[in-house]
Amino acid sequence: MSIREQFVATKKYNGIALALMTLGALAIAGLYVTQGSKADEHQQARFWAALLHNSVYFLLVVNAAMFFICATTLAWGGWQMAFRRVPEAISAVVPVIGTIAGVILLVICFGNNHELYHWTDPVKAKTDAAFIWKAGFLNKNFFAGWTVFTIVAWSVLGWKMRQLSRKLDEKPLESNEAAKKYVWNNTVWAAMFIIIFSLTVMSSIPWLWLMSIDAHWFSTMYSWYTFASSFVAGVALITLYVVYLKNNDYLEYTNEEHLHDLGKFMFAFSIFWTYLWFSQFMLIWYSNQPEETIYFIKRVGNTAKDSPYAGIFWLMFIINFLAPLLILMRRSSKRNYSTITFMALLILFGHWLDFYQMIFPGPSPDHVPMILYDFGVALFFVGLIMFVTGKALGRAPLLAKNHPFVKESLIHHT
């Protein structure tokens, strides 16, 4: 039996991707004209916040695909082999969005507008006690260096993982010994990615890029919380691509057993995300220190005047916790292509909202800015991810057929 190994992006697919990017570019231009080009620093900050929000969110989401590959590699998992080329292709977007996000972050850091990152203000950095105390970590040079290092490291290690996978396509492994060596080699590179990942996404990067918007406030759980958010959205994106390819008669060996496991990941990490959010919230709520509660008052407080973001927060809470909990709990819903597609879209949107309410109370503490623009900016990145992923999918066969674990995936059974 022959299978359709080679993905060809249809004209319609690329057309939609380019159309979305055009719409997004228009939205960015519109936002620049109405906000970014104004003299008022708050309006400028609102423009940059929109770019920061979308670029960082989508960068972390596509990078989560490489985390998925490396985590399953380290665990010597075989079940994901049937569709492993999908997260590989998604992770190929990391260098592209990484460059964009890096430029945006450096412009915000070194630009003259200090509304978003208050700690970049040279006067405040010398007078504000909290900023003096944090200067060893929150300073422009470290921010720039660590940001560049992080994005380069993700890109390079991700590229290495993809290379290792593609190496086998033309040249099958000759012996069991060679297979063992190959698996070990993969394990070592995956471990290196995980170490970099834990030093960046799981700890320092969300502190630098996002938490430093509320530079007086701090939480050690913040990075884990951000990681959980981006990982569950990353799995949702992988699932969407798996379903898309299945619908177009690709991925013959991927079936509802694999979908079931992806569904379990979405279910489990939605709950994990809630657990982290609550762990962060409850201690602060309990001890009730004004310098700590200030973060949550804007987001979940119960007066409309002080907490403009409460509506967005509760909408996101329903989307990101209650809906996955109740809908994805049943076995049959995890094995159903329609339900799982719906939930994946919902989760991607929900965590986009999560990042929104993490970022925007900084530059716009009194009211929720016009969110339609942010949807527009998001479309640009969605189109970009579609376009680059489509290209990357077409570059290699869809089944890594010579990988030692591929049989395990073909007979996978939950």
Added chain:
Amino acid sequence: MAVKKFITGNFEEEAVLFPAVKKARRSGYKIHDVFTPFPIHGLDHAMGLRDTSLHTAGFIYGITGTSTALGFITWALTIDWQLNFGGKPFFSLPAWIPIMFELTVLFAAVGMVLTFCYLCQLAPFVKKDHFNPRSTDDTFVMVLECTDKTNEAETLAFLQGLGAKDVQVQHKETGWWLGRYDKDTMRFQKKAEVAAH
């Protein structure tokens, strides 16, 4: 409990067992159970067993735990014995969520274990007979239940034809029963003799 008649067959290979199970089902025999020394993937499917409803029971126990915790703490701290903790309102949901979570887990876990024991008929002093002691060691034992319409000789031949060894006719009491194995075997032999007369 009623004593029923069963016909058992031993299979030594998994590759023989699976087609045999499928064929026995297709031919309309009533498979009482298949006893194996270790869990076998897909055997439940081949036997045509429905999915377990244990998880539904678990969900019900879970929400019972959540609502028990929520209900009790609400009653205790807002109606029965109001306490002021650091100026928080009496109804302080965030503080109760860990306890609600713990009780959800506790109720679900304990309830599911007990339900599992009930469904598998496991309890202290309850004895189960598994027809052939070799099913705990190295062979797979398929047990067909005889009904009024079962032709005993034909069934024995059918099982042998499928590759079964050591094909036997046995009389067993189904369901829950108390006792000891050595005496029970004798009890069945007597009953079987009575039934044969």
